[in-house]
Amino acid sequence: xxxxxxxxxxxxxxxxxxxxxxxxxxxxxxxxxxxxxxxxxxxxxxxxxxxxxxxxxxxxxxxxxxxxxxxxxxxxxxxxxxxxxxxxxxxxxxxxxxxxxxxxxxxxxxxxxxxxxxxxxxxxxxxxxxxxxxxxxxxxxxxxxxxxxxxxxxxxxxxxxxxxxxxxxxxxxxxxxxxxxxxxxxxxxxxxxxxxxxxxxxxxxxxxxxxxx
Numbered sequence: 603x604x605x606x607x608x609x610x611x612x613x614x615x616x617x618x619x620x621x622x623x624x625x626x627x628x629x630x631x632x633x634x635x636x637x638x639x640x641x642x643x644x645x646x647x648x649x650x651x652x653x654x655x656x657x658x659x660x661x662x663x664x665x666x667x668x669x670x671x672x673x674x675x676x677x678x679x680x681x682x683x684x685x686x687x688x689x690x691x692x693x694x695x696x697x698x699x700x701x702x703x704x705x706x707x708x709x710x711x712x713x714x715x716x717x718x719x720x721x722x723x724x725x726x727x728x729x730x731x732x733x734x735x736x737x738x739x740x741x742x743x744x745x746x747x748x749x750x751x752x753x754x755x756x757x758x759x760x761x762x763x764x765x766x767x768x769x770x771x772x773x774x775x776x777x778x779x780x781x782x783x784x785x786x787x788x789x790x791x792x793x794x795x796x797x798x799x800x801x802x803x804x805x806x807x808x809x810x811x812x813x814x815x
Contacts, residue, residue: 612738613681619741626733626745633729633746633800634753637793646780646790649770652758657769661756664768668752668761672744679704679727680734680743693735693812701727711763713784721782721789722762725797732801735808760786 641647654660679700688696705723708714733743754761758768763785774781782789 613685613734613740615739618739622737622739622741623745626742626747627749629733629742629800630746630749631753633796634750634787637787637790637796638757638759640792640796641780641787641790644776644780644792646774646776646792647759648773648775649757650773652769652771654767654769660767660769664752664755664766668748668750668755671751672747675704676730676734676740676744676747680730681740684731684734693808697728697731697735700731703727704730708762711785712765713760713763713786713789715783715785715789718763718782718785718789721785721791721794725788725794729797729801729804732804732808736804736811738811754787760784762786762788 638647642649683703684696684700687699691699701723704727705719705721708722709719711718730743730747733746734740737743751761755766756768756770758766758770758772760766760782774783778789779791782793787793
């Protein structure tokens with residue numbers, strides 16, 4: 603955006619970057635923790651300590667992988683794609699196109715199905731897009747995305763179908779609509795509903811910000 607489109611990049615301003623990133627991390631961690639807890643309470647998951655030989659290396663590996671994915675995917679989808687489409691067709695079209703593209707992007711992952719793509723579209727594409735439209739800040743969205751992936755990985759839950767060597771082993775019980783099946787937490791209807799519940803207030807806040815005074 604800076605060198606090709608030649609426009610300013612306030613969404614990556616260093617001012618308040620740390621605060622926004624921390625807010626995003628807290629939001630993402632609460633989202634995944636609440637989704638997991640609900641599924642556990644409904645009998646869908648049980649966890650057991652994996653007793654890893656080197657838990658520190660597992661934590662660092664989870665952080666590195668989650669951080670890389672969060673930065674790269676948010677720069678592409680919310681930093682470039684969403685804003686380019688928003689300029690051409692408005693916020694709602696941009697949110698719809700990027701959400702659908704984000705869902706389709708995960709179809710090649712292990713355990714992916716048509717439902718998992720729909721789930722990613724709704725819970726991740728819409729939530730992360732709403733987070734950006736609300737905060738107009740990529741640090742917040744990257745923090746949210748990072749905490750989401752890192753916590754899943756540390757819990758031993760597959761991240762978008764990709765197996766995770768976490769601090770725990772997780773056993774899924776019951777229907778795939780509850781547990782997400784082989785795709786993991788992101789294929790659960792619980793996560794979809796909770797993601798939309800969080801996204802809706804963000805979209806309302808974004809719409810209010812966009813209204814002329």
